[in-house]
Amino acid sequence: MQKVTWFRRLGLVSVVVTAVGLATTPVAAHADGYDTPRSATAVGAGNTYAAGLAAAEQRARQAVLAVGHDCTPGVYHTLLTYSSPGGGTWVFRSTHDAMCVD
Numbered sequence: 001m002q003k004v005t006w007f008r009r010l011g012l013v014s015v016v017v018t019a020v021g022l023a024t025t026p027v028a029a030h031a032d033g034y035d036t037p038r039s040a041t042a043v044g045a046g047n048t049y050a051a052g053l054a055a056a057e058q059r060a061r062q063a064v065l066a067v068g069h070d071c072t073p074g075v076y077h078t079l080l081t082y083s084s085p086g087g088g089t090w091v092f093r094s095t096h097d098a099m100c101v102d
Helices: 006-024 049-067
Strands: 036-046 075-083 090-100
Touching: 036 049, 049 075, 049 090
Parallel strands: none
Antiparallel strands: 036 090, 075 090
């Protein structure tokens, strides 16, 4: 059984507070036609940290573009969900939020 340290518990609480804050943030309408908010979450993996991160972000972006044909670059919220003990596998979950033309 893994011992939960004070720093780990603080990190988990910070993630939850941030997620709640992001979920309640109002979305402003844009005058240039990008007025439809789109969001998608995807999981990606790679054999390096950078490859896993890029895979997750790319899959999340593709999911947003699948329903919104023209979207702003948006923002990514990415979380490392697993890394193998030897560092050979990195798994991330990424959420991509963007404004799209409906």
